Amino acid sequence: MIKELELLQSEIFNNCDELLKIGTKKINIIPDFNFENHIELKDKDRGCRIYPYHLSEIPKYEFEWDDCPLFKISSNDVKRQVEIIKSWILSRSMPSEIQIQFPEIELNKLAKYYENGNGIKGEFIESWNDTQETHFNPIKYPSDKEAIKLINEMREKGLNESLRIGTRLSWLILSRTRRHIINDNTPHIGIFFLGNNRMKIYSSNLNDENNEQEVDVNYGVHLEKLLKELLKEDIK
Structure with missing residues (x-):
């Protein structure tokens, strides 16, 4: 795989000496633990990751802004891809x-936010869209109506513009992280829907004496207090 990467890297530079302008220290072959070794070209907040042939015989080019993928292309036309990279x-x-x-x-949904200077805000908003569209099905699971009700209440407060939302197992997770990685040291709030209009809320690494409580499903005093504490955290 490393040999294939080096051959593709040579082919790319043979088609465009200008790419050397971004500096050899910023052009690397990155070994991944999932066996998808890739070439990474990066200058400041713009980058391109190139995956040669692990899942397909056609190389995949993933273009990023501030480490956020905005569009992907699969192609054997190296000259064409070099023009896009340039x-x-x-x-x-x-x-x-x-x-x-x-x-x-084909640009993804986040491209417009980055172009307008609202990249992080866009990442947060789209996390709410993806979570609501992907993880809840109130038609198939009537209990999901309670989750969607709460999500909509939080959206009305504008929280979708300043918090990331996602799921872990059966928990709804809220945080100030730009990416999906959450660990025990990451300040976050978890919500578990118990049915019968009840939910369990816990907080992790926030200034809260009672870090787990069962309440009705709504944007109530306890949840509001926790979210205000979470919003004090820096975006990471």
């Missing part, structure tokens, strides 16, 4: 501009 990393084209230059590009 436009994205060296010329720092905006997502809408690069989509016009290369019509095959």
Whole structure:
């Protein structure tokens, strides 16, 4: 796999000496523990990860802004991909501009937020959209109506713009993290829906004397207090 990466890397640079401008220290072959070793090209907050042939014979190019993927392309046309890399990393084209230059590009939902200077806010908002659309099905599971009711109440308070939401096992998790990684040292709030309009709430690493409590499903005093504490945490 490393040999294939080196061959692809050589092919990329043979098609564009300009890429050397971003410095050899910023162009690396990254070994992944899941056996998807990849090439990483990065300059400041713009980057491209290239995965050669692990899951497909066609290389996959993943383009990032501040480590957040905004579009992906699978292609054997190295020259074409080099032009996209030049436009994205060296010329720092905006997502809408690069989509016009290369019509095959399909931007994801976060691209518009990054272009408008609201990348982190967009990551938070889309985490709420994805969680509500992916993890809850009130038609199939009537008890999910309680979860969606609470999510909508929190959305009305604008919390979807400043907190990440997701799930871990059967718990709804709220945090100030930009990515999905949560551990015991990460300040967060967990909510478990018990049915019959009841839910259990716990907090981790927040200034709260009673870190677990059972309450009705609503945006009540206890939850509001915990969320205000969580909002004091820095975004990480």
